[in-house]
Amino acid sequence: MNKKTVKFIAGGALTGAANGLFGGGGGMIVVPALERAGNMNALKAHATAIAVILPASIVSAIVYLWYGLVPLKVFLPVALGVLLGGILGAKFLPRISARTVTIIFAAFMLAAGIKMVL
Secondary structure, eight states, rough: OOOOHHHHHHHHHHHHHHHHHSSSHHHHHHHHHHHHHSSSHHHHHHHHHHHHHHHHHHHHHHHHHHHTTTTTTHHHHHHHHHHHHHHHHHHHHGOOOOHHHHHHHHHHHHHHHOOOOO
């Protein structure tokens, strides 16, 4: 196994742990990792992040549902909104420059960090 593959596995494990523990946030880890270690541009890194986070999110959702941590009255409408938003986002991603995507992503990360601190 080469060094790059080991980095991808370690980054994937960290991403999955963050996603499972925090209910999201794996993209904040995997996108920069894919850009640096995978030499991907921002568009490919974001698309790949979504694709690799999906299985972790499904597994986490099953565990959360199994333990009764998710109220179904909230889950179903939010899941529908996420599905529709995901489709729209995926359609818009190829039309946005890599720089713009990076700026928007950084703005969301900054806003999330500020909100958590305050």
